Amino acid sequence: MLKWMLLFISVPVAEVIIYIVLGKYIGLLPTLTLIFGTGIAGAILAKQQGFSIISRIRGDLQAGVIPGNHVLEGLLVFVGALLLLTPGLLSDITGFVLLWPFTRRYLRERLRIKLRKWIDEGRVNFDFRIR
Numbered sequence: 539m540l541k542w543m544l545l546f547i548s549v550p551v552a553e554v555i556i557y558i559v560l561g562k563y564i565g566l567l568p569t570l571t572l573i574f575g576t577g578i579a580g581a582i583l584a585k586q587q588g589f590s591i592i593s594r595i596r597g598d599l600q601a602g603v604i605p606g607n608h609v610l611e612g613l614l615v616f617v618g619a620l621l622l623l624t625p626g627l628l629s630d631i632t633g634f635v636l637l638w639p640f641t642r643r644y645l646r647e648r649l650r651i652k653l654r655k656w657i658d659e660g661r662v663n664f665d666f667r668i669r
Contacts, residue, residue, distance in 0.1 A: 553626030562626070576630040580622030583637045587615050599620075610646045618642075 561569045591612045598605035618636030621629040635641045656662040 549628065550626070553628055556627050562668075572624065572627075576634075577622060580619070580630065580633055580637065584615060584619035584622060584632070587637050587639070587642075588612070588619070594636060607646060607650070610649055611642055614642050614645055614649070 557569060557573075560572070564572075591631065593610055595605040595608045595612065598608060616669045618633040621633030621636065624633075636645065657664075
């Protein structure tokens with residue numbers, strides 16, 4: 539719990555410090571342009587990647603294939619879009635990393651391996667009962 543509290547306190551503080559230092563080096567207007575530009579570019583990329591993944595999920599479902607990899611990619615795109623909505627350069631960089639297909643596929647595989655390990659250890663359980 540303490541680890542999460544420190545993370546939620548230190549990340550915003552680091553973001554503010556980065557923007558202050560960046561503002562000193564490049565000025566206020568370029569810093570504000572960077573903030574708004576990353577937000578706009580991130581929204582466009584998130585929308586494009588999100589629709590692409592939804593299309594692939596539909597295609598898999600119509601073909602009778604379970605779209606597990608695409609669902610994980612969709613989760614990563616969602617988290618990336620949320621990070622881009624959060625003001626801050628560190629969160630923007632992390633959000634873009636999650637939105638770029640090349641890095642997202644790598645992270646998807648790492649997440650898939652981690653989920654498989656948790657399932658094998660019994661730490662994650664899926665309930666498929668129909669209610």
